[in-house]
Amino acid sequence: MTPFEALYGRRCRTPLCWYESGENVILGPEIVQETTEKIKMIREKMKASQSRQKSYHDRRKKDLEFQEGDHVFLRVTSTTGVGRALKSKKLTSRFIGPYQILERIGKVAYRIALPPSLSNLHDVFHVSQLRKYIADPSHVIETDDIQVKDNLTVESAPLRIEGREVKKLRNKEIASVKVIWGGPAGENATW
Template identity: 65%
Template sequence: MIQEKMRIAQSRQKSYHDKRRKSLEFQEGDHVFLRVTPITGVGRALKSKKLTPRFIGPYQILERIGEVAYRIALPPSLANLHEVFHVSQLRRYIPDSSHVVQVDDVQVAWGGPAGGNVTWELESQMKESYPELFA
């Protein structure tokens, strides 16, 4: 009787889980975010611990490996990680044109002395004036 009750409870829990579960499937060339957790190793690979985001990326999927694993194109800064991740560690990236920043639109404002009255100094003059900076 106890085993039967256990089977019924397991079946009920499985049906609850299956209702909420959505199967994720990606194609080669899709972009995904990568979950940052200490378990995946990504959290240990990043320098800052306290303010790390939950997901990083987007990264491109290079290939599908098996039913639930994908090879991701990682940047050189994450070269110490294995490039194959389980589908549960990935989240779909929805492309947005506002994420692309045009180089021409970026303006660098330098609040130096007198705003627009900026001058250049020769390196030799700087070495003479401030030798401690060039030690």
């Protein structure tokens, strides 16, 4: 008996013949008994396989739970509305935040303290839209060193020249220099 027949209780409609040429067809109550035995055996094997795969999954999977006062990142997707609330669509990060959890609603929903810029969003999110924020002191940028001009730009000056290269492109030679720039966010290198 095929898995299709066990699941749907009928044979698959196909132009191929179900029985080989030399096989005898059993008629009467014997075929009913044989079919029910095969269905039971197939269902037991399918259930054993499903439970084995579930145990593999459950061994490595742990449900996410947060406490009140924890900080989380919020996933940016167009379905949650977070993607629509942001001004720029290009090169947006996948997660924004961190935001503080105010309360737990049910088993898998949390109320989050959102900033005024995201006030058009509902403040309750499913746990699948959240990611735990692990506090790191290096995430904080000190604002004392940053000097912002009136037009909201920041100056960065070259610190040193790191290397030189000459690339050949057909009949041309192109010289490039690697410059280390220093600014408020740290050192950046450009060619």
